[in-house]
Every structure is written in structure tokens, then in C-alpha cells.
Amino acid sequence: MVQNEAHIIPANIAPDPVSGNTQKDTNTMQDNDTYSFDTIVDRHNTHSSKWDKYKQQDIIPLWVADTDFKVAPVIQRAIEDRMDHGVFGYTSTDDQCNQVVADYYQKKYACHVDANWVVWVPGIVASLSLAIRSLSTQHQQVLTPDIVYPYFHTTPAAAGKQANHLTMTYAQNRVRIDIDALEKRNAQGARVMLFCNPQNPGGAMYTRDELRRIDDYCEANNLVLVSDEIHADIILDKDKKHVPYLDVSAHALNNSIVLGAASKAFNVAGLACSWAVIANDDLRQAFKDEMHGIISEINPFGYTATLAALSQGDDWLAAMNRYLCGNRDYLLEELNAIKGLQMLPLESTFLAWVDVSELKLEDPCAFFEAAGVGLSPGSNFNDTNFLRLNFGCARSVLEEAVKRIKAALI
Secondary structure, eight states, X not given: OOOBTTXXXXXXXXXXXXXXSBOOOTTTOOTTOSSOSOOOOOOTTTTOHHHHTTTTSOOEEOOSSOOOSOOOHHHHHHHHHHHHHOOOOOOOOOHHHHHHHHHHHHXXXXXXOOGGGEEXXXXXXXXXXXXXXXXXXXXXXXXXXXXXXXXHHHHHHHTTOEEEEEOEEOGGGOOEEOHHHHTTOOOTTEEEEEEESSOTTTOOOOOHHHHHHXXXXXXXTTOEEEEEOTXXXXXXXXXXXXXXXXXXXXXXXXXXXXXXXXXXXXXXXXXXXXXXXXXXXXXXXXXXXXXXXXXXXXXXHHHHHHHHHHHHOHHHHHHHHHHHHHHHHHHHXXXXXXXXXXXXXXXXXXXXXXXXXXXXXSSHHHHHXXXXXEOEEGGGGTOTTEEEEEOOSOHHHHHHHHHHHHHHHO
16 A cells, blocks of 8 residues: 555555655566566545545545556656656647557557548547537437446437447356347447447457457448547457457448547556547548537647657556556456455456445445445446456555455455
């Protein structure tokens, strides 16, 4: 735990006399990493949404989806260099910035993206809204996964549309859209289908075959698919590979809006910068037209961090993914050994999806808060049987959380 009035630092963590931060826990340091993810950074008094939720309470916050890791050194240096300039006026991008995103898709996925397909937006949720508003002018429904993070359900309503929930499946312990059920579904009244890959919550990565079937459904029903791929860089298994939806087929490329950002993988969500890849000229123009008077300019540090992450952050990202893999494996072993808990295996994200239905608790989230662990209620994602646990933190913090969970249940 980090050091403040209400929290105690575990014995194997020592405070750094210079920075005031805690030093790395050498017992859990990954030998093959040149970066330390065991270092605990005190986020109190930084207006952190994650940590301020339980301000002055002895509750470990493992809820909202940002990590507690310091950013990659290349990002830190890039921001410091930009800060040294001293002028932070309105900032725009050019073809060179867009090309960094295009190069990212080519390097990561051998997938061609033209620089002029890239549209910059302050956040993914804003892009969901823009897509719905610009493309559903004649339609009242928006197709959306039934189990997914909350904005997929609230954003259509905010745009005056009805969210039409798609049936999900837990087959093979992979939370995803039930494609067999989807193929039988009438999409009349909808123009837009929202999609989350990797899936949040649950961490499943859709296979290319699954994506082809979804694309066939969209083609048959004249749908534009809006694919939130914000967690695509967080891959926990070496044999898994993310497939961008725009790489599935020519139809998918021309009838989709693919959303991405460095915010989750590189922990820069507070800098509010993301992109949309829109190959279709008409869709892109409609999307951009909808931005006027609604979407503000992106701040210069958002651009700086994102471009540094995409062009220079690979080594740090690989090290973080190895660390998160270790955290996931630790949690799977520990939580699934506790009667009444079942954590599903996950291929991506740092967000464990834990079935607590056997505990038969009236309010599972409140129960674990009373035990000193703050989780996200499954009701936020439309499945009250589960809680979501963010393991994007130092192992020692995770160990303390598990200790508290065991104390409450065993």
C-alpha cells in the first residue's frame, strides 16, 4: 500500500528518501524486465479519480480502469521536452502525426491505414457518441453488447436512441457476443453496432473467424460497426494476437469506425487523446461534421504522449504486459482457491472478471469495501453475478488485497 494516514506500507516496501515514493519490492521484481512495475507511487493529493473515491478510508482502490504504473520513460521525457517550450496554445495535428498512427497499424498488425483516415478525438466515449449521432439520424436503435462497460449502454440514450442489447455467451469462459444468436437477430431500425474488442469486462479477444462472422452479419444488415479497441495493446498470452476490425475484409474496412488510444496501455488517460480510423470518406466527413461545436481541441501533452507511446514505447509495453501476465496468473491461482469465487481466465486487459454469485451477498461491492477492497460492481456492466477487479498495480498491493479478501471470506 502507499503511505498516508489511512494506509500502511507493507514491510517489504521501503520509502525512497529522495522522491518520497516507495522503492521496488525486490521479492517480486521481474528478472527479465528493465523497468520496475513494483514501485508504488503515492497518487493521493493528485486529484486521482481512482484513489479519491476512497479518500481517508482504508480501502485499496481496484476499480476504475487505469493502472498505478509510472508512464514509460520515453513518454516522460517527451512531455518534459514539450513542457520546456513553455507555450501551450491551441494545438492541431498534421500528416506526420497521422502517419505515426498509420505506421503503428503497419508495424503491429501488418495492416494498411492511410494517414488521412485518422481523426483525433479527446476520448473513446466521445467517438461513440459522434458515431451514433452522425450515422443514426434516420434510425432509432443502436446495437450494443449486453455485458460491456457502462458507456455502451448510456451513450445511445444520451443521443436520443434506444440501446438494443445483444445476447452474450460465457462459453469456454470467454465473455463475448453470442454470434449464433446474433445471426438470427433482426437489426431493423439500427444503422450502428457498437463493439468492444478486446472485451471489457472479461478480457476476451475475438478471433479472426469470429470477426468475419460479425462482419457478414453487418454486411447483411447494412450496419456500420464502431469498434472500441482501446485495450488492444494489452496482450497477456504470447500466442494471442489482436485483429483490428478494419483488417477483416474490404467490407469491414469501408463500413467501420475503429477507435484506439494509448490511454489504457500506457496509462495516459488523463491526457484525453484518442483516434478514430475511418476509411470511408463519407462516414469520415459525417463524423467530423458532427464534431463542430461539441468536441474541443486536444491538449498538446495528449498528442505528445500518444505519439511517443506509439513510436517509441514497444519495449516498455512488452515489459508491462509480462508483469500484468504475472499478476493475472497470481490472481487466478489465489482467487479460484477461495470457496465462492471464480475468476475467469482472460487474454487481454488488466481487469479481472470475478463470479461472486455463490456467496449470495446482498451487495457484493459493499461487502468487499467493508473488507478494505474497492471493486467495480457487476451491475455497472449488466451482470450482477460478477465484480470487476483492476490488477494494474504493484504485486505487493495485489497481495494485500487478496489477504483482505481471504480474511473476509475464510
